[in-house]
Amino acid sequence: MKTPVTLVTGFLGSGKTTLVARLLAHPELRDTAVIVNELGEVGIDHHLLSRVDERTVLLGNGCVCCALRGDLADELRDLVARRDRGEVPAFRRVVVETTGLADPAPIVYTLLSEPLVKHHYRLDGVVATVDAQHGLRQYESVKQAAAADRLVVTKTDLADPGPLIERLQRLNPGAALVKSSFGDVEPSALLDGDERDPRELAYDDSPAHAHEVRAVCLTLDGPIDWTAFGIWLTMLLQARGEDVLRVKGLLNVGAEGPLLINGVQHVVHPPEHLPAWPDDDRRSRVVFIGRGFGRDDLERSLAAFDAAARA
Amino acid sequence: MCVLCGVLLSEHWAEQEGGRRGRVFRVRLLNRVLAFYGLRLDDWSGRVWTLRDAKGRSVVVADLGSLWIEAERLAGRPLDPLDPELVAAL
Numbered sequence: 528m529k530t531p532v533t534l535v536t537g538f539l540g541s542g543k544t545t546l547v548a549r550l551l552a553h554p555e556l557r558d559t560a561v562i563v564n565e566l567g568e569v570g571i572d573h574h575l576l577s578r579v580d581e582r583t584v585l586l587g588n589g590c591v592c593c594a595l596r597g598d599l600a601d602e603l604r605d606l607v608a609r610r611d612r613g614e615v616p617a618f619r620r621v622v623v624e625t626t627g628l629a630d631p632a633p634i635v636y637t638l639l640s641e642p643l644v645k646h647h648y649r650l651d652g653v654v655a656t657v658d659a660q661h662g663l664r665q666y667e668s669v670k671q672a673a674a675a676d677r678l679v680v681t682k683t684d685l686a687d688p689g690p691l692i693e694r695l696q697r698l699n700p701g702a703a704l705v706k707s708s709f710g711d712v713e714p715s716a717l718l719d720g721d722e723r724d725p726r727e728l729a730y731d732d733s734p735a736h737a738h739e740v741r742a743v744c745l746t747l748d749g750p751i752d753w754t755a756f757g758i759w760l761t762m763l764l765q766a767r768g769e770d771v772l773r774v775k776g777l778l779n780v781g782a783e784g785p786l787l788i789n790g791v792q793h794v795v796h797p798p799e800h801l802p803a804w805p806d807d808d809r810r811s812r813v814v815f816i817g818r819g820f821g822r823d824d825l826e827r828s829l830a831a832f833d834a835a836a837r838a
Numbered sequence: 839m840c841v842l843c844g845v846l847l848s849e850h851w852a853e854q855e856g857g858r859r860g861r862v863f864r865v866r867l868l869n870r871v872l873a874f875y876g877l878r879l880d881d882w883s884g885r886v887w888t889l890r891d892a893k894g895r896s897v898v899v900a901d902l903g904s905l906w907i908e909a910e911r912l913a914g915r916p917l918d919p920l921d922p923e924l925v926a927a928l
Contacts, residue, residue, distance in 0.1 A: 754860060766919060
């Protein structure tokens with residue numbers, strides 16, 4: 528069985544280490560290996576803690592988001608080898624705490640593409656901390672929040688989290704959102720939380736402000752041609768990769784169950800066939816988080832590609 | 839190279855379905871799009887593709903990711919699927 532990896536990201540000073548330290552204090556996370564990039568002011572007292580120097584390997588003429596994080600790959604491989612030899616406790620989960628400026632995409636890429644790493648590990652989810660006092664300070668923190676499956680709004684004792692929560696829900700409505708002060712979050716809320724159903728979420732379709740990153744949701748009534756979708760999405764990510772931070776959704780490709788699509792920037796998980804739809808509603812819905820496009824632009828274009836496939 | 843190019847992955851994520859017939863269909867559909875930019879794609883031995891422009895320049899591409907990079911280079915302009923003129927042409 529593959530060992531789940533939880534990625535904890537968040538901007539400088541947003542409370543990542545406090546959150547990780549508090550989580551590790553829970554008895555159910557005793558069997559967790561922790562990889563950090565920096566040992567900050569908040570100490571993590573844990574029996575299986577390793578520190579790695581962030582080392583990004585640019586591959587060929589590739590883009591930055593799809594670079595391989597060599598440090599992380601080395602450490603993950605080493606952890607498995609040491610576990611097999613009985614040199615470290617038999618951990619059942621890994622938590623990776625990134626630096627505050629880290630781009631989550633290369634880490635996701637490493638977990639999905641490095642042969643030994645993907646054989647032994649699976650990405651369980653991305654948790655991003657955003658502090659209520661400073662919010663989304665730079666584009667790095669926007670990228671981190673967009674990549675998240677779960678968002679933790681920290682320092683809620685210091686500032687009213689209301690405006691930030693509103694902004695985050697516009698940016699990444701699919702992520703589960705938890706409020707926290709001093710890292711007081713139950714592990715189950717971050718590690719085992721259910722996905723939010725895109726149909727139950729509210730999307731703001733009003734014109735976006737220039738350069739504003741936000742989520743739009745495509746809903747398609749009939750089945751979509753998978754070949755057309757693959758061609759369309761790869762072309763879109765090549766043309767507008769810098770502006771598409773996240774793609775996630777369920778596609779009706781005419782099979783019994785939906786096809787699960789999940790990508791962070793250019794890095795796309797291998798699509799996964801789910802055995803069945805959750806209910807009778809079989810419409811495709813795909814959430815795009817980014818800037819410079821609206822729902823109508825995406826829908827018109829995808830419909831044209833799909834129609835070309837059926838012509 | 840990024841995952842778009844499929845490097846380090848055994849198969850590009852967008853090409854995992856359909857087998858041989860799917861590959862033929864994919865080339866046909868890609869040519870509908872590429873024709874808008876004056877480009878043409880041909881299957882070469884069922885493993886890679888050759889991409890050509892009207893001047894006769896050609897390049898071998900392995901999968902969808904590298905295809906768009908090379909197509910952009912040969913066309914000399916971005917290939918944006920949201921371009922209203924492309925959408926109308928399809």
